[in-house]
Amino acid sequence: MFITMETPAEPTIKKTAVSCRGVTKTYGQGNAAVQALRGVDLEVRLGELLMLVGPSGCGKTTLLSVLAGLLQRDGGDCSVLDHDYKQTSGKETTRFRGRNIGFVFQAFNLIPTLTAAENVATPLLINGAKRRAALEQAGAVLTKVGFDERMVRSLPADLSGGQQQRVAVARAMVHEPRMFVCDEPTSALDSESGHMVMTLMRQFALGTDRVLVVVTHDARIFEFADRIARMEDGRITRIENPPGRRNEPPQNP
Amino acid sequence: MNFIALKMLFGDRTKYAGLLFGITFTSFLVTFAASYFGGMMTRSFALIAENPRADVWVMDAAMVAVDRPINLPASALDRVRSVAGVQSAVPLALAQADARFPNGRFQSFQVIGVDDATLTGVPEMKGGATAAVLRAPDAVIVDPGGTSGKLATPLLKADQWPRGRPHLEVPMRPLIVGDELLINDNRVRVAGQSQALPRFPPRPLLFTTYSTAERILLPERRRLTFVLATAAPGVDAHMLADRIEAATDLRARSSDDFESDTVHWMIANSEDVGDAVTMLSIAMLVGFGVTGVMMFMFTTENLKYYAVLNAMGASTRTLLIMICVQSALCALLGTGLGLGLCALAGRVFVSFDFPYRMMWFAPVVGGSAVVLVSIGAAAFSVRPILKMQPASFLAGR
Numbered sequence: 140m141f142i143t144m145e146t147p148a149e150p151t152i153k154k155t156a157v158s159c160r161g162v163t164k165t166y167g168q169g170n171a172a173v174q175a176l177r178g179v180d181l182e183v184r185l186g187e188l189l190m191l192v193g194p195s196g197c198g199k200t201t202l203l204s205v206l207a208g209l210l211q212r213d214g215g216d217c218s219v220l221d222h223d224y225k226q227t228s229g230k231e232t233t234r235f236r237g238r239n240i241g242f243v244f245q246a247f248n249l250i251p252t253l254t255a256a257e258n259v260a261t262p263l264l265i266n267g268a269k270r271r272a273a274l275e276q277a278g279a280v281l282t283k284v285g286f287d288e289r290m291v292r293s294l295p296a297d298l299s300g301g302q303q304q305r306v307a308v309a310r311a312m313v314h315e316p317r318m319f320v321c322d323e324p325t326s327a328l329d330s331e332s333g334h335m336v337m338t339l340m341r342q343f344a345l346g347t348d349r350v351l352v353v354v355t356h357d358a359r360i361f362e363f364a365d366r367i368a369r370m371e372d373g374r375i376t377r378i379e380n381p382p383g384r385r386n387e388p389p390q391n392p
Numbered sequence: 393m394n395f396i397a398l399k400m401l402f403g404d405r406t407k408y409a410g411l412l413f414g415i416t417f418t419s420f421l422v423t424f425a426a427s428y429f430g431g432m433m434t435r436s437f438a439l440i441a442e443n444p445r446a447d448v449w450v451m452d453a454a455m456v457a458v459d460r461p462i463n464l465p466a467s468a469l470d471r472v473r474s475v476a477g478v479q480s481a482v483p484l485a486l487a488q489a490d491a492r493f494p495n496g497r498f499q500s501f502q503v504i505g506v507d508d509a510t511l512t513g514v515p516e517m518k519g520g521a522t523a524a525v526l527r528a529p530d531a532v533i534v535d536p537g538g539t540s541g542k543l544a545t546p547l548l549k550a551d552q553w554p555r556g557r558p559h560l561e562v563p564m565r566p567l568i569v570g571d572e573l574l575i576n577d578n579r580v581r582v583a584g585q586s587q588a589l590p591r592f593p594p595r596p597l598l599f600t601t602y603s604t605a606e607r608i609l610l611p612e613r614r615r616l617t618f619v620l621a622t623a624a625p626g627v628d629a630h631m632l633a634d635r636i637e638a639a640t641d642l643r644a645r646s647s648d649d650f651e652s653d654t655v656h657w658m659i660a661n662s663e664d665v666g667d668a669v670t671m672l673s674i675a676m677l678v679g680f681g682v683t684g685v686m687m688f689m690f691t692t693e694n695l696k697y698y699a700v701l702n703a704m705g706a707s708t709r710t711l712l713i714m715i716c717v718q719s720a721l722c723a724l725l726g727t728g729l730g731l732g733l734c735a736l737a738g739r740v741f742v743s744f745d746f747p748y749r750m751m752w753f754a755p756v757v758g759g760s761a762v763v764l765v766s767i768g769a770a771a772f773s774v775r776p777i778l779k780m781q782p783a784s785f786l787a788g789r
Contacts, residue, residue: 201783209703209783230707237705248700252403253396261396265705270395310704 155218156318156350157183157206162215163373164201175201177373178215185317188341188351188363190381193370199354200322202370206352207240207320208232220317237265241311241344245323247303249295255281255306256291262314280309284339301332308336312344319344321353325360337363393706397714398721400694407693410686411722411769412729418679418765419730420737423750423758425671427738430754431747432668435538435592436658437651439486439504442515442589446620447629450481450636450644457657458650461486463614464642471640472619477627478636482507484618485605491598492574495546496558501598502537502591503575505605505615512620514599515588526601531583534567535597538590538745543567578608592664592747676761683722684769691715691773699782711777715770723766727759734758 164176175198183189191199204210205217208224217223220239224232241262249258259277264270281291284305295303304324311319319340325333337360345351353364361367361381369377401408434441439458440449450472452462463485472481485505490498506513506526514523514533525531534543544564546552551559571582580600588597600608606615621644623632629646636644645653659665691698698711734750741748 204783207703209781233702233705233707236703240705242700242703244700248696250396250400250697250700252399257396257399261701262704264393264396265701265710 154185155182156185156187157181157217157219157352159206159217160215162202162205162217163213164198164205164210165213175373176205176212179370179373179375181368181375183350183352185350186345186347187365188345188353190361190364190367191352191354191370192356192361192367195356197370198373199370201373203320203322203352203354206318207242208236237262238314239317241314241316241319243304243307243311243319243321243324243340245326247295247300247307247327249303249306249310251295254292254294255286255298255302255309258295258306259309259313262310262316266314277309277313280313281306283343284309299332300328301335304328304332304336305339308339308344317349319349319351321351321355323355323357324353325355325357330359333357333360393701393710393714394717396701397717400697400714401690401718401721404690404693407686407690408722411683411690412726414679414682414684414686414769415722415726415762415766416729416733417682418675419727419758419762420733421675421679421730422672422761423731423734423754424737425668425675426754426757427734427748427750428671428741428746429665429668430751431749432592432662432664433655433658434749434751435590435594435747436662437654438589438591440647440651440654443484443513443620444647445512445622446647447623448478448621448633448636448644448646449650450619450621450640450642451617453641453643455643457654459486459654460657461617463612464616464619465614466616468616468640468642469619472621472636472642472644475621475632475636475639477624477632479622479624479627480510481619481621482510482512483602483616484513484620485602485609485615486617487605487609487615489575489598489609491580493545494552494572495560495562495564496554497560499542499596501534501575501596503598503600503605503609505600505602505609508601508603511601515586518585518587521584525583526599526604528581528583530578530580530604531600532573532580532604533584533586533599534582535586535588535599536590536594537588537597538592538594538747539596540745542596543585545571575608576610580604580608590745590747672757672761676765679761679765680768683765684772687715687719687722687769687773688776690718692776695776695780698777699780702780703782708777712774715774715777719766719770723762727762730758730762731755 159179159181162176162179166173166175179202191202193199201210205212206219211224222235256274256277259281260273263273263276278291290302325336328336340351341363364381367379367381368375437458452464455462469481469483472478487503489501489503491501492498504513511523511526514526517523526533536543543566545567546559547563547565551562567582569582569584573580586599621636623629633644633646636642702711738748738750
């Protein structure tokens with residue numbers, strides 16, 4: 140007979156969202172082979188915003204792609220939200236991404252022929268939501284990020300860069316994923332827009348059971364990070380706390 | 393996701409228009425070629441269609457098509473009449489003859505000799521006349537048979553039946569009742585003009601009685617080409633045809649079957665069929681070229697967005713379905729536009745008396761061609777989707 144006892148979770152110890160040990164990734168073969176990741180060790184906890192920084196070509200985007208399940212690692216161990224991509228089929232990985240990961244891209248990558256609301260509704264449609272319900276939910280999220288009725292129906296081309304990135308943020312969080320991956324989310328924006336986007340992400344995307352991984356060169360937004368992981372030559376060389384960190388409490392969207 | 397696929401398609405108006413143009417062009421040209429072919433084939437069996445009273449056509453056992461006459465002995469008529477289930481049987485003679493016009497010009501005619509008693513085989517007449525005009529001595533009925541300007545005679549008496557050289561470059565007028573022609577030095581008198589179905593290939597027609605045909609045509613041991621049998625009430629035409637074949641050793645075909653035989657013979661032997669096939673092939677190639685390239689360009693230009701959708705959780709299967717939906721919609725709209733254009737073009741063509749007939753198979757052929765082109769175009773453009781790496785688009789590349 141087994142007796143189970145419920146032990147309350149330790150409030151000060153956060154659960155691990157991402158755990159990587161010795162992750163490697165090589166592009167190409169033979170003489171043309173380029174080793175992008177050379178044994179990355181990384182842990183990211185739930186409720187944390189981690190920034191990956193480093194010079195171009197150091198492997199930041201490759202690591203982000205591995206964490207998001209867009210690239211398969213060559214070696215090492217890596218668990219994302221208790222999920223190991225190597226143990227699942229491509230179809231299952233795609234489904235996992237659709238439910239658990241929100242993407243924010245440097246170039247926004249909004250579909251130009253869809254309105255802001257339709258772009259935001261896309262992840263919901265991918266996950267099988269009905270169009271009307273998806274559009275209603277998308278409109279609500281866009282209102283949260285400061286869009287009015289007219290802007291909700293605007294095409295991306297009619298929006299400024301900052302507004303487009305807000306749409307991209309809304310799209311990333313509309314289906315309430317547990318992990319956000321953002322690649323240079325502010326590099327195409329001015330300082331004010333960049334700050335607004337990062338504020339939105341901290342406010343709405345980050346929660347106690349969620350994690351945000353941001354690849355960036357933009358030192359203006361370091362203050363939004365909980366921790367900063369510095370990469371060089373395919374390795375994480377240092378993890379540090381950012382100077383003057385902003386302390387907006389995370390809240391669920 | 394189909395909603396997104398369609399919004400992506402409609403949003404890129406240039407390529408959408410290009411895709412629609414490609415499909416519409418294919419649909420139009422293929423349906424048009426098929427309809428033109430249908431028109432030609434319909435005209436090829438015009439003689440059969442013009443004789444609805446004939447349930448069964450009896451001919452020489454070696455004959456395969458209506459325009460490839462092999463004559464029968466005269467006794468064939470009585471043999472057919474003696475078969476049980478035949479209500480009536482009449483003779484029909486087909487022959488080629490050169491008629492000399494009053495100005496000395498020669499014109500080739502298809503001579504159709506109909507039964508003297510019943511005049512079965514004479515088509516509808518112009519000007520309210522009846523086939524009975526053929527009962528006059530040496531009477532003939534002329535018909536353009538799909539040609540134009542071939543039934544003309546000199547306007548002036550002075551240019552008619554000239555001595556010496558023919559008067560070819562003189563003012564002309566259409567043949568009218570009372571005009572005379574010479575066939576093998578036999579004088580015949582135009583007793584009327586008919587409105588027969590146009591022939592393929594087009595040629596002027598000359599209807600006369602069987603006995604007049606025997607007299608004016610060059611002597612042959614056998615003159616009878618067909619025996620047209622009418623089935624007795626309650627007797628099926630196909631069954632009667634089988635019975636006639638069994639009893640006479642002649643070839644007997646119901647009207648429907650004989651029309652099909654003629655079309656098959658034309659398909660197998662006519663050079664025009666080759667032209668129609670060439671037209672179809674060009675239409676499909678051009679359509680595939682335009683549609684395939686446009687669809688490929690459309691997919692390639694949107695590859696970044698497909699990669700984003702894939703990153704966000706859309707499976708490759710979903711993306712392929714999106715492309716198929718885009719192709720299918722273009723196919724549907726393009727087919728409709730093509731068929732509509734074809735119907736309009738057909739009206740114009742028919743008004744100019746071109747052989748155009750949109751039969752049931754023409755839209756089917758057009759639609760099938762569009763399906764092939766669309767599948768080809770979609771298959772052509774799914775390759776980039778299958779090959780794409782979503783990760784390569786992550787860093788704004």
